[in-house]
Amino acid sequence: MSDVTTAAEDRLLRTEDVAKWLSVSKSTLVRWRQSGEGPTVYWLAEGVPRYRAADVETWLAARSTARPRLPRRGIAHAGTSRG
Incomplete structure (x- = not known):
């Protein structure tokens, strides 16, 4: 592995950066962090997550291999009828 790749992988990102990357709100990322379901977080100091x-x-x-989501209620899928 090259030094450039290692440096990119080790780069520390702020909550805002990760939320934007994942297309979620900062509050969603905070909620995931508090519940332990989000990406691993590192604390540089109190109140400074990276x-x-x-x-x-x-x-x-890991999320891409997670169980498939069930269809939402009220949505008809190809090959099914509602009635």
Whole structure:
């Protein structure tokens, strides 16, 4: 692995950066952090959370293999009828 790749993977991101990357609000990311369901967080000091880019990517990869979501109620799918 090159030094450039290692540096990019080890780069620390702010809550705002990760929320924007994941297309979620900062409050959603905070909620995930508090519940332990979000990416691994590192605390530089009290009130200063940071995320490693590599950890966010790993978390995303794990989410992509998570159980499929059930269809929402009231949505008809191809091959099914409502009635």
